[in-house]
Amino acid sequence: MRKLRELNACISLLEAVQEGNDLGPEQHKEIKRAMEQLKQLRRLPHPTQREVFCVVREITEALLRAFLK
Numbered sequence: 001m002r003k004l005r006e007l008n009a010c011i012s013l014l015e016a017v018q019e020g021n022d023l024g025p026e027q028h029k030e031i032k033r034a035m036e037q038l039k040q041l042r043r044l045p046h047p048t049q050r051e052v053f054c055v056v057r058e059i060t061e062a063l064l065r066a067f068l069k
Contacts, residue, residue: 030066034059
């Protein structure tokens with residue numbers, strides 16, 4: 001139960017960032033990719049630690065690509 005609440009909070013924060021007007025199209029795309037990864041993780045019934053770490057790595061890479069350019 002707590003896991004879903006935390007994932008939903010992360011998705012909501014990313015949606016709030018995406019609604020900002022000062023983002024470029026590439027940043028919107030990377031944030032959307034990060035949200036999709038979180039939603040896929042949320043759908044897994046019992047994700048392994050490896051699956052969680054892989055999703056976190058992919059999200060981190062997407063957000064770094066978005067904001068370090």
